[in-house]
Amino acid sequence: MGKPTGFMEFKRLSEASLPVADRRQNYHEFVLHLNDEQARTQGARCMDCGIPFCTTGCPVNNIIPDWNDLVYRGNWREALDVLHSTNNFPEFTGRVCPAPCEAACTLNINNDAVGIKSIEHAIIDKGGENGWVVPQPPEKKTGKKVAIVGSGPAGLAAAQQLARVGHSVTVFEKNSRIGGLLRYGIPDFKLDKRLIDWRMAQLQAEGVEFQTSVFIGKDAPAKSTANDAKKTVSPAELLKKFNAVILSGGAETARDLPVPGRELNGVHYALEFLIPQNKDVAGDARNPISAAGKHVVVIGGGDTGSDCVGTSNRHGALSITQLEVMPRPPENENKSLVWPNWPLKLRTSSSHEEGANRDWAIVTKEFIGNNGKVEKLRAVRVEWKDGKMSEIAGSEFELKADLVLLAMGFVSPEQKVLDAFGVEKDARGNIKADTENYRTSRDKVFVAGDMRRGQSLVVWAIREGRQCARAVDEFLMGSSVLPR
DSSP states (O other), X not given: OOOTTHHHHOOOOOOEEOOHHHHTTXXXXXXXXXXXXXXXXXXXXXXXXXXXXXXXXXXXXXXXXXXXXXXXXXXXXXXXXXXXXXXXXXXXXXXXXXXXXXXXXXXXXXXXXXXXXXXXXXXXXXXXXXXXXXXXXXXXXXXXXXXXXXXXXXXHHHHXXXXXXXXXXXXXXXXXXXXXXXXXXXXXXXXXXXXXXXXXHHHHHTTOEEEOSEEESSXXXXXXXXXXXXXXXXXXXXXXXXSEEEEOOOOOEEOOOOOTTTTSBTEEEHHHHHHHHHHHHHTSOOOSOOOTTOEEEEEOOSHHHHHHHHHHHHHTOSEEEEEESSOOOOSSOOHHHHTTSOOOOOOOOHHHHTSOEEEESEEXXXXXXXXXXXXXXXXXXXXXXXXXXXXXXXXXXEEEOSEEEEOSOEEESOHHHHHHHTOOBOTTSSBOXXXXXXXXXXXXXXXXXXXXXXXOOXXXXXXXXXXXXXXXXXXXXXXXXXXX
């Protein structure tokens, strides 16, 4: 794989980024993909490890050693074919995936892992630049019709797979643009939305139909930052018209923080800030929430919180503080203990590099304001012992807070959709279905992505969309040539 001695000769090279001062001025992508020679050298680091744990660390089981070797040898177009054989949208994962494949890399046991994500990024960008990514319409149609509810990565992956084997696929999206949380939940500086439009054009050429501003359910939620629906279609109408339905919406019900003062103006869910910002960048509508000149407090230490930090910096926030209830993770993981699994360790994102104060083991007790507007929050430090949290006496403190963004994760998908279809739910409020056939308790109705597994990664959504597509194809045709 690659050069047999490459991992001993070459060091890992991370992708370059534009300077912080420059990238804070706009919402453009700022990570620069490797050039041909850099990617070739990084591909050479892929060692002949015998058992490539990276492929099982990757949810879509990318055939990573093969395309690393092909890049090393300069066979870029063949590398793209191998990459696309398992991943419909490497331009998304090559930018926003946290790369569990690299955590599982054999070289990561006692060295720096192969830069798998950076090579993937380079392959798909080269493919796009050279016009190698072309539509693959089916040779013949089956006469079967499939409806897909939700146009995020799970829905789009399922749509492409099903269209390529000849089914007529219609994707329904409640917002005015296709992409779901891929478009509206991820800031443009991490994922340029032209990439979604690029793939959408390919899917349309393959026969996929898109219907936007359509809510599938009974009673559409009131218009909000996360819903542009102008039309409502009932599940009964959908099931009458289509041979199968896939529910593939995102997990959008955010975890709340029910403490005194929660009702104050200036306390918002993260998506109430991020979704309008993405619409603002797209030129659709102005973001009604501004962080300019404000003391911003982000509650939640994950990716969504990081996105709030990066966006607030671009607004021109006076200060940004990010709080996390869990203790500060170690700087480096104990590799001998956790490899090849995803490790718990301190992760500093590009948004953190742009400026933010981070604090751990903090619990917010109250939001305090004046004239209905939040001005500060009261918090307390906690300690964790045997998995249990207890407050530290005398550790209470206050923070200035003109804008508070709640980014503590998502608890479930939109319940109105699930209730309208009458599907059985699991204990967490997700749709109950296994990963063998992805079938719900309702006939002809399947599920994939966040609606089944809960809040998760783009790469997991792609995996489930692909596997669900095969299950639907088997249901409709009795057998399937689609891969799992």
